[in-house]
Amino acid sequence: MDTRAGTSTEFRTTTGRVTGRRSPGGVIAVLGVPYAAPPFGPYRFRAPQPVPGRDDGAPRDATSFGPVAPQSAELPGAPVWRPGDEDVLTVNVWAPDLPDAGALPVLFFLHGGAYTFGSSAQPHLDGAALARAGTVVVSCNYRVGFEGFGHVPGFPDNRGLLDQIAALRWVRENISAFGGDPERVTVAGHSAGAGSVACLLGMDRARGLMRRAVAHSVPGTFYSVGAAAAVSARIAAVAGVGATADGLLSASPAHLVAASDAVAARGAVDPVLPRHAGDPVVFQPVVDGDVLPADPLTAVGSGAARDVDLLVCHTLEEQWFMHATGSVREPRSEEEVGDAVEALRLPRHLAARYREFMPDASRLDRFLALLGDACFGEYTTRLAERHAGAGGRAFLSRFARRRPSPDGDVRPWHTADVPFALGTLDAPDARFLIGGDPDEQDRALSRRMVRAWADFADRGDPGWPPVTPDAAPVRMWAVPDDGLADDASFRVRRLWRDVDLGTPEPSPHP
Known part of the structure; x- marks a missing residue:
């Protein structure tokens, strides 16, 4: 059987035949394909186990997303988890309907959600636009919350990361059937998905499964x-x-x-x-010395992933999103700001530095700026710097798109960049993320970001120079026009020069 995209919606995988559906714009979507056995019953809290092969001769209907992992979140447009949903470890593939294209680059996307919620079925994570740009796109569901990241004595930590590796192995074994090149796999993610990407860079079990990596808004918290x-x-x-x-x-x-x-x-x-x-996220990757040998900054700085090209991005006002969604408790005094900074294991004097740096800002705005840099911006930038310093190729970008609205300026906040990079501005759940309906300037920006991701996945060049020991060029994603800046011009980074980041959170009991 000819299993290349463009000739059929049926594909042969290592666990049997699957049948997808054609999507608008010349893309075939194959959804909800198991890459590991249901992680319940005898397999609960264990590393992912192989999928039993199908021997009934009938192809699997792969035209809808699989169930999500156990969680309480009810996300717009996405399935919710119900007790009894067990086949939660599935992949989705969007393949261009191009029978003569040759082996195409593969972009494997990991959803975010504070390691606690989320799924690949969220509408703004659809892979069709990137597939139309010339990549084979894969996404997956993985265990989140306690099932994926809770510590269970005698069982492996970081089961969610192990699930991601199992999905990447599925890609290596099967993606050629969809027209993808298993030697050109780019692993991409946002927020907890980007934190997962950062972890995978330093994990022995992931070695050889990716050629490139994209990480947007990397959270810098890890547990001992x-x-x-x-x-x-x-x-x-x-x-x-x-x-x-x-x-x-x-x-x-x-x-x-x-x-x-x-x-x-x-x-x-x-x-x-x-x-x-001050931080409601109770699950984080665990630096256990086995599954995750070291925190990502340490691992990347030692050269653990120097053969993997890296593209990073963060938004300029990350934490305003958390405030808008009720995840940030507002400080009632400067003392409370200092207490919150110390609770994050950061030097208290950072609060004073931000008062000097933003003398006309409100206490809340200063606090959110500090938290955004502490939780995402500074760590993301350092990951690129450490990677380049260890001999890897790293590209740095920042999302700065702002525009006026009747309710005040639309901010470049956490997650606003994702619908732009994935080309999903019209997804029903994207409107809140991007601050309203997209205009033509937004669409042009999205086309530029989609092209950058596709070109990076294809040949490792997103369209601007990499970070070097002597310079750190930064692509600024903005409307109406983008620009190239030098990281040295971002004065806020000087506030962080003597601040350590990324060491695992210690036990509360000495």
Whole structure:
């Protein structure tokens, strides 16, 4: 059977035949294909297990997304998890309908969601536009929340990362059937997806599975095993079970989702770790010395991924999104600003530096600027710098698109860049992210960003110079026009010169 895109919507994979559907614009979508066995029953809390092969001779209907991993989130336009949904480890493929194109570059996208929620079925994560730009696009669901990142004694940490690696192995074994080149795989992600990309760069298990990487808004928080165990113990206590393997296995996924949500909600008054007083994210990758040998800055700085090209981006006003969605507690005094900074294990004097740097800004705006740089901007930039310093090729960009609106300026906040880079400005869930309906300047910006991603996946060149030991060119994504700046011109970075970042969060109990 000829399984190349353009001749059929049926494809042969290592676990059987699948049938997709044609999408508008010359793209074939193959959705909800299992890459690992359901991670429940005897496989719960374990590394992902192989999918049993299909032997009934009938192709799998792959025309709709698979169920999402256990979570409580109800995201616009995406499926919600229901107890009993078990086949949650699936991939989606968007392949150009180009039978004579040869082997095309592959772009593998990881969704965000604070390592706690999200799925590949969110409408603004559709891969068709990038497929039309000449790439084979793959996305996947992976375990999130306690099932993916909760510490369980005797079981592997970072099960969500292990799921991603299993999905990448599926890509290596199967993507040629869809017209993709398994030697030109770019792993991309945003927020927790970008944090996952950063982790994968330093993981032995991921070596050889990617040629390039794209990371937008990399969160810089990682747990030690002790910190992860403390979070797990609190969740177990709320769930009414022991913090042991048997105790946690006795709690249903739904029960642990509810307990995790309760622990996150009480963080402001009863934090597990100091950072939880202002940061409701209770799950993070765990630097366990095995699955994740070191934090990403350390791993990348040692040259662990120098053979992988890296493209990074962050938005200029990341944290305003968290404030708009109710994830940031407003400080009532300068003392509270300092307390929040210290809870993040940052020097208290950063608060004073931002007062001097932004003398006319309100306390809230200064606080959000500091948090945005602390949680995403500075870490993302340092990842590129460390990679370049270790001999890798790194490209730096920042999303600066602003425009006026009746409710005030639309800010370049967290996640606003994703619909632009994926070409999904008209997705029903993109309107809030980008601050209203797109105009023609927005569409032109999106076309430029899609082209940059596609060219980077194809040949490792997004269209501007890489970071070097002597210079750090920065592509500024903006309307009406983009520009190339020098990182040295961003005065805010001087505030961070003597600040350490990225070391794993320690146990709360010495």
